[in-house]
Amino acid sequence: MYSLYNSIIDIHDLDIPWLKELEEQIHTEKDNAIRIRSIEQAFKKALRDHDFYNLNRLSPSIRYASEDPFIQLNRMAEISCWSNKQYKRAFSEYVGINPKEFLRIIRFQRAIHLLQVHPEMKLQEIAFDCGYYDLPHLSRDFKSFTGYTLKEYTSRFFPYSDYYPEK
Numbered sequence: 243m244y245s246l247y248n249s250i251i252d253i254h255d256l257d258i259p260w261l262k263e264l265e266e267q268i269h270t271e272k273d274n275a276i277r278i279r280s281i282e283q284a285f286k287k288a289l290r291d292h293d294f295y296n297l298n299r300l301s302p303s304i305r306y307a308s309e310d311p312f313i314q315l316n317r318m319a320e321i322s323c324w325s326n327k328q329y330k331r332a333f334s335e336y337v338g339i340n341p342k343e344f345l346r347i348i349r350f351q352r353a354i355h356l357l358q359v360h361p362e363m364k365l366q367e368i369a370f371d372c373g374y375y376d377l378p379h380l381s382r383d384f385k386s387f388t389g390y391t392l393k394e395y396t397s398r399f400f401p402y403s404d405y406y407p408e409k
Contacts, residue, residue: 260284297336299323304337307345311352311373315341349373350383357396365392 253261264284268277303318318341319329333341353372356363363371369380384392 260288296332300333300336303329304344307348311349311371313345315345345373346383347387350387353380353383354395 253265261284264280267280271277271280299322303321306321307313307318315329316326318333319326322329322332324332330341333344337344339347349372353368353374356368356371360368365380366377369375369377372380374380374383381392384390384395388395390398
């Protein structure tokens, strides 16, 4: 996944036989419902054939990171019973981004969720509750992830996030 992150790659460059067969099958089929079914079946088969041992080791740390905005990378590695280096490599391979970037995204998602469900909270308080050092770090992430300042974003969009559904 990591090698494909943020890239546009032609199927032919991947040199994966089943993808080439799928492309041919989709190209020759006229019915879109059959095309979609073919794509679903091909990817389900690929998932069934995949070794999930390492992914299963990663899953608890990913869940924990979603619950704890202050989690450190070394703690995530401990949860998965890997060294930091092994953890970073496995995480990038399976998730497609490095764990530090993932934590940044999770922190940001938590912030926009709090903005949505607790509009009375002060921005500084939201920043601290989500694991940011200060409000400028939160503001910088808002601009980076959305292209809008925090004020522009909150005045234009609602709901802001559905990453943390209400329980």
